[in-house]
Amino acid sequence: MFSKILKTLRQTAAWRMSLWATLAFAVGTALAFGVMYILVANIMRERSDAWLSGEAEVLAQVSKETPRDNLYDRLVEEVAELATQEVPDERNRRGERLNSVFFLQTGRSGEPPLWVGPGSSEPFLHAISGAQLTNGVPGSIEISGWRTPFRVVSRSRQDGVTTYLGLSDRGAVRVLHRLTDKFIGMWIGMVAFGFLLSFFSAYRNLQRVERISDTVSHIGSDDLGSRLPEGRHDDEISRLSRTFNHMLDRIQKSVHQLRAVTGSIAHDLKSPVTSIRGSLELALSNGGERWRESVAGAIDGLDGLSRLLNTTLDLAEAEGGALQLRREPVDLSSVVRQFVDLYQPAMAERHHDIVADLEPGIVVDADASLINRTVVNLLDNELTHLPEGRRIEVLLRTRNQDAELVIEDNGPGFPAELKGRAFQRFVKGEHSTGHGLGLAFVEAVAQAHGGHVKVADRPGGGAILTLCLPLAPSLKASPVLKA
Secondary structure, eight states, rough: OHHHHHHHHHHHHHHHHHHHHHHHHHHHHHHHHHHHHHHHHHHHHHHHHHHHHHHHHHHHHHHHHSSSTHHOOOOOOHHHHHHHHHHHOOOOSHHHHSSSEEEEEOOTTTTTOOSSSSSOOOHHHHHHHHHOOOTTTOOEEOTTEEEEEEEEEEOOOOOOOOEEEEEEHHHHHHHHHHHHHHHHHHHHHHHHHHHHHHHHHHHHHHHHHHHHHHHHHHHOTTTOOOOOOOOSSHHHHHHHHHHHHHHHHHHHHHHHHHHHHHHHHHHHHHHHHHHHHHHHHHHHHHHHHHHHHHHHHHHHHHHHHHHHHHHHHHHHHHHHOOOOOOOEEEEHHHHHHHHHHHHHHHHHTTTTTEEEEEEETEEEEEEEHHHHHHHHHHHHHHHHHHHHSSSEEEEEETTTTTTEEEEEEEEEOOOOHHHHHTTTTTOTTTOOOOOOHHEEEEEEHHHHTTEEEEEEOTSSSEEEEEEEEEBBBSOOOOOOOOO
16 A cells, blocks of 8 residues: 555656755755754853863862861862852763762872862873873863763962863753754654645646646647636746647647648649549540540549549648547458458459458447548558569457557568658659558558557568557447448
């Protein structure tokens, strides 16, 4: 369940946008806390150092002014005890005191050091003897058996007596650690909340973009009247929607103009062609025998011109996105079978062996007239360009969600210089007698239906043409064969 949610999140740009924004926020807040931690630690260090310096000065002055008699050690120790009591009595959960203070005086000839502090003075004397302290300047010293270093101030007199005052402010360190722990908890919560906030904010805005994408994806040549929702706010996405709508207005106007122009051209050219053909047919029926052959040839030429005009206009509309489709369920298996049977005699005249292996019941949602013309163009291409005595295999099968029509032959194949341009208009072989529109028309129809067509070399020689069309949602259709 969690993996599915994570996969869904990764498929949206909102996840990446919020991730980078959250990462920047997390790094920024962590750096800010780091700076604050250093400032607070320095302030606490400065306060403890100021206290140490002041108290060390007082103790040095007291030891200097106190007479050297039997009460000297006791008086100095009491003053030192009073100084240690000024430090807050902070304790941990086990009752141990966190802040420790020691007083040490050395240099009196023949007398042991004067010591006031926790435990024995030996580890402190050993650590101080190996440390390099500047007179009156606090420094840090590691003491054996203590986890926290001591800040120590030394005061030396001309008579060789040196007074040391040290402070281990574990309480301040504990405060910093507690501050750090609380910040980490707050930081995690803020980062998580910031991620969720930025994610849902980005997701909400991107949903508007998604609605724009869905609307645009459903706008086709048959439905150019749909427009994008512009939204209530005058922001970048609303301006993007308005720009798309203006673009759709221009496209719709251009497509209408294209349809009007192509319709006018078709009407203006077909009318005289039809009139000339009718006159030729009348002359053919009334004329003598010597006129029949030339008139019949002229009629065939006019029929070819009419087909060329229709194909050219259809290609122009398809490339301009203005080809109108009258979709219906078409039994492609029956259509291909009927045309293979229809072309069988013509193939036999050229000694071609045509074999069809058609999976039954393959239905596509398509314009039946255009599909029929597409199959005719593919078979015409084989009949026209193959040398005599070749084998042609026609295969129809389903692959994934497509109907796949494959026409394979053992002819010479496509010339290398034409293979990459086989579906361009007016591209044809050196000895071709056609107009170079057949395969261009096939590709235009395939793309208009959401499919594609490709050409490849056949192992052992020959060519393979593959046409893929999306399957219809319903598999029920009656065979349709239109002129």
